[in-house]
Amino acid sequence: MNxxxxxxxxxxxxxxxxxxxxxxxxxHHYLVALVLFAVASFTDMLDGxxxxxxxxxxxxxxxxxxxxxxxxxxxxxxxxxxxxxGLGIAWVLFIVLFREFMIASLRLVVVSSDSKKVIAANxxxxxxxxxxxxxxxxGISVMxxxxxxxxxxxxxxxxxxxxxxxxxxxxxxxxxxxxxxxxIYMKDSFEFVDPSK
Numbered sequence: 001m002n003x004x005x006x007x008x009x010x011x012x013x014x015x016x017x018x019x020x021x022x023x024x025x026x027x028h029h030y031l032v033a034l035v036l037f038a039v040a041s042f043t044d045m046l047d048g049x050x051x052x053x054x055x056x057x058x059x060x061x062x063x064x065x066x067x068x069x070x071x072x073x074x075x076x077x078x079x080x081x082x083x084x085x086g087l088g089i090a091w092v093l094f095i096v097l098f099r100e101f102m103i104a105s106l107r108l109v110v111v112s113s114d115s116k117k118v119i120a121a122n123x124x125x126x127x128x129x130x131x132x133x134x135x136x137x138x139g140i141s142v143m144x145x146x147x148x149x150x151x152x153x154x155x156x157x158x159x160x161x162x163x164x165x166x167x168x169x170x171x172x173x174x175x176x177x178x179x180x181x182x183x184i185y186m187k188d189s190f191e192f193v194d195p196s197k
Contacts, residue, residue, distance in 0.1 A: 004051035005061050007043040011068040014040040015075050022079035022140075030144035033079075037140060040072050041133045063107070069129050070100050076136040085143060087168040092175050096132075099182040106189050122188070124181035131174035139167045 001009070014036055021033035047065060051057045077093045080086050142163045150160055 002051075002056045002058070002061075003054075004047035004056050005058065005064065007047035007050070008061060008064050008068045011040045011043045011047075012064075012071055014043075015068075015071045018072070019075045019079060022076070023082065028144075028148065030140055030147055034137065034140045034144060037072070037076065037133075038137055041137065044069055044072075044129070044133070066125065066129075067104075070104075073129070073132045073136060074100070076140075080136075080139060083143070085139065086171050089171075092171055095175055096178050099178050103182060103185050106186060110189055122181070122184065124177070124184050128174065128177040128181040131170070131177045135167065135170035135174045138170055142167050 018033055018036040018040060021029050021036055044065070047061070051061055074093075074097065077089065077096060080089050081093055086092060142160075145155075145163060146160050149155070
């Protein structure tokens with residue numbers, strides 16, 4: 001297994017650790033979750049750069065990398081849903097999961113077709129992933145601020161309210177990108193779908 005794929009596997013391994021840090025209440029657990037998520041997100045950027053720079057792009061990596069991203073971001077949205085954090089977070093999660101299941105199904109159909117094509121992430125999928133990760137990192141930061149820092153800093157309630165509004169805007173912007181990228185994936189790959197098979 002090459003280095004980029006190892007980094008992708010590391011991201012998968014970090015996902016349940018991140019989820020545990022989000023859901024188990026211990027001192028500074030949001031900070032621990034934030035660090036885990038940020039490091040895992042960094043591996044997403046790093047594995048792609050290394051794969052392209054060293055000519056280590058593989059079909060395994062093309063398949064596993066977006067899967068690892070989905071595991072990580074879905075874990076975060078599930079944790080946010082449990083915390084009740086985010087305007088319409090249940091709708092966001094539904095839209096994101098609906099999109100991910102559609103694209104995953106499409107990938108399986110395409111790879112099993114005669115074309116043997118592997119649908120790699122395009123620029124819109126990458127924008128979707130980066131915007132989701134940015135929204136999640138900001139959201140966890142806001143949770144940590146509200147849970148711990150606001151009291152320590154005696155911050156006015158208005159600061160927290162503004163931060164939550166900014167988080168919700170980022171969350172919905174990332175959801176719009178998820179819809180756009182999903183539609184583009186389907187349009188670009190529909191020629192490989194044969195309902196008669």
